[in-house]
Amino acid sequence: MERYDRLYTLYDEFDAESLRAYQDLVDLFPPVDSRVALEYWESASDELAQRKGDVRGAFEHGDTYAELAARASREQAFAALDLQAKYDRGVNVLVLDVDETLRSAGHTDNEIPRETLHLLTEFHEQGIPIVICTGQTLENVKGFLIQGLGNALVHSGDVSIVYEAGTGVFTPGHGPDTKQLLYDGLDEDVRSVFDEVRARVLSDAPEGIRQGCHLQGNEFNVTLKPNFETGSERARELIDDALRYELELLADCVEGASADHVRAFYAERDPEIAGVVEDVPEDVDVPEEVRAVLDRVDVAYYEADAAEIASRELNKVVGVQAALDVLDVGDPFALVMGDSKSDLRVMQWVEEENAGIAAAPEHASPRVLEHAWDTDNLVFDEGAADEILRTAWALNRLAEQ
Template sequence: MERYDQLYRLYDEFDAGTLRALQNFVDLFPPVDSRVALEHWQEAGDELDDRKAEIRDAFPETGETFCELAARASRDQAFTALDLHTKYDRGVNVLVLDVDETLRSAGGTDNEIPRETLHLLTEFHEAGMPIVVCTGQTLENVKGFLIQGLGNELVHSGDLSIVYEAGTGVFTPGHGADTKRLLYENLDSDVRAIFDAVRSRVLSEAPERLRRGCHLQGNEFNVTLKPNFETGSQQAREVIDRGLVYELDLLGRVVAEEVGGDESQASDWARAFYADQDPEIRGVLESEGETPDCDPDDVPDDIADTFERIDVAYYEADAAEIGSLELNKVVGVEAAFDVLGIGDPFAVVMGDSKSDLRVMEWVAENDAGIAAAPEHSSRDVLDHVIRTDELVFDRGKAGEVLRTIFALNRLANLG
């Protein structure tokens, strides 16, 4: 209990709130051409140094660590970090981060990654922490905003990897022939043929109302319908719900054509199969009045076997997507770890959706990390996070968990 007693003393005897405010001001002070402002910044830096020196003097053996804890982590974050260290007896050695609705949020950060979060990621990078950005977005989209937010040097440092399109490819600049791995090229030709057919027909065969309300995301492999309306809006919700039903029907017809089967029943087979797999899909079919006229057991074995290899994902008011179950974020993260040379990972996995949950469950099953999620995540994600370490954060506040991980690693370095 000695370490807990020391933390109680640290946060009881010193004004950690003021220390954090000073540290945030010094860290996030924007570049300005103002002598008065720069003088104010220097005065804040001097006061910060003085307050840290008081903590160093009060804790001769742990002073450097404790002054950094007080400057960057709240009392709750520090004690959560100590609980995690007590439980796992090690620090985090890689960050695995979803982007949309995790690092940034349409409803909480104006769809931008907050400066505080970007600064914390830069500090982790400077401390030698590899970063895996794991997203359903296209590679070009992710590269663009990461370079804008984190800088070209960090993105191309060799310590950052991008798992894009939910695991169909991995991009790790600075690693020669391994810089870009196209994981979808390893799929069987028959599965790839199904995706090629769906992609070529998904817009051309769509009803006009749906075609006018959504667009096809420019993926390398996955087939993703996105709304032509603001993500999260009622209009986006309506068009994505219609798009999900349409994608299910199209997938059913294409699989029946490729595998062989009664095409007149193929749409119902797809609806029945995927509704049985995912209660959210079942809910959309019910709300749209499009429930299937058959049971999952009625799906022919060869059709069901093919469906077992294909994922249909629904993201409310955001996207309807067809992907490969053989390619997911877990496969992508494993490939990223391989390229980055992380042989004994202990990751923090941050995300909000079912695709992120797979990674969370994978690290839990392999004693390879911990999970964190925003409070608006899908129910299954929240259930997992609460059941494990309760690292739930407010919308747009990913920095809260990053500060906890900072504290955990500082405490782990003490031994």
């Protein structure tokens, strides 16, 4: 209980809220060519140093408690101490989804907030590798990461991008292992299905889908996105139609399959798909040879956002494992942050392997949110990924004692 008592003392006897405000001001103060602004920053920096000095002098391991007060709220610090008591180790790699996790279209104008970017830089400076794990294309992710984190950090050798939900891994600075095309390892039986689906997905589409959707520029996955605003009613209707169309197209591309076979197979596996698919006969007997192929093909439905055909063998878990190999993280204890079903697989994997902790935004899909609550209660407000990063930062400081 001694460490808990120290935290009570820290947050009861020191103005940690003001200390954090000074730290954020010093860290996030924008570069301004103004003598007055520079003097203001220097004054805040001096005040920060004095307040940290007061904390250092009051505690054994004073540096640790000064950093805790400067970075973490009372709630975050106690959550970190609970995690340290439970797992007895700190985080040694970050595995982070992007859309609706690091950034949120509703609350951050689809930009990663400066607080979050700065904390990622802080983790990087502490030698913690970062794995960005996303369904987006590689070029898109590279672009906004370089813009937000800087070219030097992204190409430092300690950052890896798992893109298209695990079909490829890009880790700059690692020679022949810099770019790994994981889909190259699939055998011809499943590759041929994807090749045919990709070749026909727009040309064979009904006019409404062809005019209202676009094909996301993936290397491998086949993803239809709405031309209308994501989340809007028009986007919802269009993606529902696109999902039904993709299932019909997939049936046409798998030898021996019928539309009923494919609709029944995926409706049985995913209640969200079942809610969209129409006219699924009961007791459909899917032939074994058809089931063997469909078992290797994943169909994903993201309401009012996307309808996707991907490889079940190439998921975020496979991508993360490949990234960790390249980054030489042999005994991972990861902070996994995400909001979707593809992120849930990574969360479940680290739980099964005792290899990390999971966090989710409050608007995550129900199963992801349930997992986050049931494991370590790491749920954060929309657009506020920094809340969990601050908790992880505090965990690592406590684990160093």
